[in-house]
Amino acid sequence: MKKNSLLLFTLILLASCTGKNATEYLYLSGKLENNKDSILTIAGQTGIIKTIAINTDGTFKDTLRVEKAIYTLTTSAKRAPIYLKNGFNISINANSEDFMTSISFSGNGSENSNFMLAQIKESQKLGDPTAILELKENQFKTKLETIKQKYDSILNSYKNIDSSLVETANQQTAQMMNYFNKMYAKNKAFAKGSPSPEFKNYMDFKGGEKSLDSFKGKYIYIDVWATWCGPCIQQIPFLSSLEKEYHRKNIAFVSISTDESRRNGGSWDAAENKWRKFVKDKQLTGTQLWAGQDYDFQKAYQINSIPRFILIDPKGNIVNANAPRPSEPRLKQLFTSLGI
Secondary structure, three states, X not given: OHHHXXXXXXXXXXXXXXXXXXXXXXXXXXXXXOOOOOEEEEEEOXXXXXXXEOOOOXXXXXXXXXXXXXXXXXEOOEEEEEEEOOOOEEEEEEEHHHHHHHOEEEEEOHHHHHHHHHHHHHHHOOOOHHHHHOOOHHHHHHHHHHHHHHHHHHHHHOOOOOHHHHHHHHHHHHHHHHHHHHHHHHHHOOOOOOEOOOOOOEEEOOOOEEOHHHHOOOEEXXXXXXXXXXXXXXXXXXXXXXXXXXXXXXXXXXXXXXXXXXXOOOOHHHHHHHHHHHHHHHOOOOEEEEOOOOOHHHHHOOOOOOOEEEEEOOOOEEEEOOOOOOOOHHHHHHHHHXXX
C-alpha cells in the first residue's frame, strides 16, 4: 500500500513539474522541404535570441524561453514573422524555395503567426497606394471601406490570438486608414487643374537660371531628387530613356536636385559641387536644376520623401501632383491620354 502511495505521489509530482515546464518554455519543431541551410535563427528587437540546428532531412526542434512578442524566423536570406510566447508548442512547415508563400504554423499558439501571415498576404494585394489616392472621392471611400473590411474579416476569422496582437492589428489598420485619408486630403489641395506652386531662379547645370515660367507652353514632368537618394538613382535610367523617347514632343523633363549643406559637411558649395559632379559623371539628360537654399517649392508641394514626380500642363496647371514614376508603364499611358 505504501509502495502504491509512493508511486502515485511520484506520478503527481512528475505531472506537476511537466505542467509547470510547459508554461515556462516554448517548444519549436518543424520541417523545411528543399532545405540547404544548416541553421534556423529566431531574432527579436535586440538581435538573435536562439540558433536552432537543421538536420539534413530539413527537420528541427528545440526549446527556448522568450518574452511574449513578434519575432523573425530566418534561414539564410529567407525570413518570416512568428509570434512566440512561453507555453506555446509550434510546428513550422515550409518549402525553402518558396518560403513566405508556403510557410504554415500548427500546434498550440500557432494561430497568432498564421494570422500575421494572412495580414501580410492581404497587404501584398493592395498594390500601388498612389493608384488608390488617384481615385474619385466616392470610389476612394468605397475602396478604403473595402480594405478595412478585409482586415477586420481576417481578424474575426482567428478566434484564439493573443490580446496584444489584436490591439496591434487594430492600431495598424487605424494607422493605414488615417494615412490614406490624410494623403487624400493633401492630394485634393493639389487637384488636377489647380495652378501649380512655382519655383523661381533655380540654378541650371548648363548655365543661368530657370523658373517654372521658363517652360510655359509645354507639359513639364518634374523629378524632385538628390544624389544621396538610392530610389532616386534607381529611376535615372528609366527617366533618361523616357527623355530620349519624348525628346521632340511637347514636354520638358526637369530634374530638381535638393542636395543641401547638411549632408555635405555644412557647406552649400560642397552640395552644389557634388550635384554638378554627379550630373556630369552620369551624363544626365533633360533640364538639370539645383534648388540650393530655396525650399519653397518643396514646402508648397508638401514633399517629405523623394523621389517625387509631378506633371504640369502647358498653362502651368497641375495634371498630377504625385505622378507615376518613370519605371511605371502607366506613365506612358498618361502621356498618351494627354496627346503627348
